[in-house]
Amino acid sequence: MNVSEQLLEILQNEGVKHIFGVAGDALNPLVDAIGKQDQIQWVGVNHEGNASYAAFAQGELNGNFGVCASTVGPGALHLINGMYNAKKERSPIIAITGQIPVEHLGTNYHQEADLKKIYDDVCDYQAIIRSPEEAPRVILRAIRIAVNNKCVCRIELPSDIAKMKAENRDYVHTVFRSESTIIPSKKELNKAAKLINDTKKIGILAGAGCRDAKAEVVDLSIRLSAPITHTLRASDIFDHTIENVVGLTGLIGNPSGYKAVMDCDLLLMLGTDFPYTNFLPSNTKTIQIDIRPENIGNRTPVTLGLHGDIKTTVSALHSLCTEKEEDTFLVKLKEKFTDWKRSNDDKANPARDMEPLHPHIFAKATSDIASKDAIFAIDTGTAAIWASNFMNFHSDRRIIGSFNHGSMAVGLPAAIGAQLQFPDREVWALVGDGAFNMSLQDFSTAVKNNLPVKIIVFNNSQLGFVKIEMEEAGLAPNFDALRVDNFNFAEYAKLCGGDGIKVEHAKDIIAAIQTAKNSTKPFIIDAVVTNAELSLPPKIGFEEAKGFGISKIKEVLRAFNGEKEQWENIKKEIEAYFD
Incomplete structure (x- = not known):
């Protein structure tokens, strides 16, 4: 040897x-x-x-x-x-x-x-x-x-x-793997319970650290009449059907998720190092619980930090907290969340047959058709927006991606790894055309290994999220830098030995997704979508409004100066918004 x-x-x-x-x-x-x-x-x-x-x-x-x-x-x-x-x-x-x-x-x-x-x-x-x-x-x-x-x-x-x-x-011996639990001291738990019992409006911000503590967190939220806002990585833990969940916060979040965090009197941060300080309250009492003590107070000042695993710590807290009868805060946010979901269902209706197509329709239809234990590899960029806003990761579904590193081109290779590990589960990748162009050489690897991964490529011939970033910064988009020159991805899939279909009409979306679901080969849906879809954060502050306003003024001025692409972009954004 x-x-x-x-x-x-x-x-x-x-x-x-x-x-x-x-x-x-x-x-x-x-x-x-x-x-x-x-x-x-x-x-x-x-x-x-x-x-x-x-x-x-x-x-x-x-x-x-x-x-x-x-x-x-x-x-x-x-x-x-x-x-x-x-x-x-x-x-x-x-x-x-x-x-x-x-x-x-x-x-x-x-x-x-x-x-x-x-x-x-x-x-x-x-x-x-x-x-x-x-x-x-x-x-x-x-x-x-x-x-x-x-x-x-x-x-x-x-x-x-x-x-x-x-x-x-x-x-050579078997590697030691710890199964120990960590729980704060009784003194610290009692301090936390007193803060909770003395406060009326409580909000919960739950992260991926809650993966093994879903039931405990939900039980605590019910006891405290506390709405649950989740991070992007926790979308498959606290899905849209879970009691007291009111959505996501951050730049790609929704209003009820944002308000649950920003308008509470006491925020419980559970298993999250949520990095976006603009979406965290600055003067609200905060209890943060984390298995990694270096995270506590990392993003916002905390009133009390508890070093412990979420499952054990939340279970211990539950018995120390008194049940709250007043639920006005929770009820209003749940109503707001229901309205947001209904609005999104309308936006994702296949009857909206504007062409190029709305990307929401593909995301919602995939969510409706995919299996209950499907794995979704979500790429970085606008694909993450459509997935987080228009899909529901219920039951035993899982999502993976580059949610903290923010790297493009994770979708296809992550789907390959997932499908090899779980050959009996559906694996979907939702990717932008820019990200797919970075990694498409390994579609042939999926073919070689007989992996029936399903790839939805949002083909808008543009780096869509970069465009949003430029507009937020007050810049008129540089369309030469943003342009992505694509070939027919469905034909490419067939050339590699897989299968695929190019979808340009709304009436074909459902059938295409069902075909991909049933395929035993690696399958690409070349989804031809508009690059003019606007995605707005749950709350637009002065800086964001200023940035977008300046950007639009620059676009209009450059359009009047003869830049045809600027004028075409403005028209397409208006059409996409009102269609």
Whole structure:
């Protein structure tokens, strides 16, 4: 057994099923070892960046850790964006990177890169193997840190050591995984209960840290008559059918979710490091509960911080809090949320047959047709707006994406990772055309592995979210910079061996989505949609109004000066709004 085979044996013991990567020199001994067994599949991709996104998806979804791999310097550098995404989403992954032979390190050798220095910011730990004797110790340490801290770790395997005889085989053992719970002291819990019992209007802002505590949070909200606002990552925890949920806050949020946070007298922040301080109250009493104490007070001043896991801490609080009879605050917000949902249903009605089409219709129809346990990979940009506002992630549905890192091109590779992990579940990716163009080379990977992923490409020939950002900043859009030149994505799907359909008419949307659902091949819906759809935050402050106002004035002036695209954009926005 060589060091590569020992590494593979450890990964097998820990339940790893897939390694995503691109083969090459330093990795060849590992790839050779994979070929001699059938427990772990080597999933060859066309770009290492897609490998790390696929590994992120598995780390996020499977209760274990994802694994990606690359050869020396250049390939290892391609991994880094997906690894940053995993870091920001707190999804445990292990990256295996090759390295040049040890004897050449530090000599500016061919393809040499100081990977330790490069990866210092993204990795919590780097297992840099410099001898067969230390290999099992540092490999196991990397896995132990990744799974218990929910973080990114890297294993560096030089090409010469990869082929050496394995040592210390008797040291290999099952990785320790903590199942401990953390609960604040009785004194702190009593302080929190007093604040809660002395306050009438309470709001809850719940994040992804509540994933294992859904029932406890909902029970507490019912006891306190407290509306629940959720973060984007928690959309599949506190879906639109859950009692007392009033929606999302932030730039892509809704009015009732925003008001529940901003208009309460006491805010309970549960399992969230919500970063948008403009959407957090500055003078409201706040109790923040988090498993990571460094998050407490990170975004807004807190009246009381509680270090604990949400499930245990909220359960303990529940028994200390008195039931609140007054529910006017909650009732008004629930009514407002119901009105917002009804309005969105109207916006997403296929009877709105303006062409190019409204993107809302595709999102809502997908939500209505997809299975109850579907997995949705949501790309960054306007796709996230349409998904969060017009879809309902109820039952056992899951969403994954680049919600904290905000990187484009996560949708397709994350869908590949998810489908390999869960072959019996529907996996949908909702992506913009700009993001899809970055990653489409690995649609062929989905075909090669017979993965029936369903890809909806919002084809508006524009970087739509960047346009919104320019307008918010008071700039007239630069349409040359925003333009995305597309080919027929449905024909591309067929060329790769998959299937697809281009949809340009509203009457064809439902049938296309149903066809994608039933397809046994990777399937692309080329959804030709308008680039003039306006997306407004739940509350427009002076700065936002000023930015958009200045932007529109500039657009009008430039239109009068003969810039045809500015005038066409204004007309299309008016048409999209009133259709």
